[in-house]
Amino acid sequence: MSKVLEINSLNYKKNNKLILKDINLSLDNGKIIGLLGANGAGKTTLMRLISGVNAKTSGQIAVAGVDSKAARKSCVSATYSLTSFNKGAGEKNTKVKDVVKFYIDIYPDFSFEKYQAMAKFLEIPCDDKLVNLSTGTGEKLEIALTLARQVPLYLLDEPLNGVDIMARKKIIKSIIQWKGDDSTIIISSHYVKEISSLLDDVVILKDQTVYQVSPVEDIQAKYHLGIEDYYEKVYEGGLDDE
């Protein structure tokens, strides 16, 4: 199986503070991977380093074999906060369809057809202003925009935050439905139980580094625990390795 992501000896410091240390990660193509970790563990930071938004302090990151920061950006589609579309004066009238047009204009790999199918399923209105979208609809829009690009690697950072149970279920269904066989999705979420049915593998961040990378079925076979219970035990330090 080909590797979609290879990270070697990655370190990241911000304002002299070590945020991530000695990250080593090698992920196969075609999977859905849960990136789990407590608040502040570094999930968002790691995603920003992979997508090339943040610059690493040291180490190597390659996505689908591509390691330059600029080239990596065209291999990765990451959820991007919509609030930045409303920052400038006079930008309060930005509509959903304006953001879709922006994506079409800047990403040659953006599939409007795929976006439309997802927008229909997720009931995303195209004429509404961004400022008027509910939190859940905003999250749905971020997911649809992100998955409508055709790239090897998708990064979904907390896509279920502030979203009600019905919308969470719909977002999870849409991720399953629109993930291509040749692509990989890394998803971070504190709703571990809800996303567990999606996941092939989990990556757990703890103490500023990768604590574990494992197929979900290996964890279930070895510990006889669901992912949520296993993850809690990792953080509580209560795992019996027998």
Ligand SMILES: Nc1ncnc2c1ncn2[C@@H]1O[C@H](COP(=O)(O)OP(=O)(O)OP(=O)(O)O)[C@@H](O)[C@H]1O
């Ligand atoms: N601009 C910054 N300057 C200094 N420290 C930062 C900065 N951004 C993040 N950090 C620190 O980096 C660490 C990792 O933060 P990050 O947001 O990546 O964690 P996270 O796992 O995504 O957390 P959460 O689950 O709360 O979203 C935290 O200790 C945070 O305080």
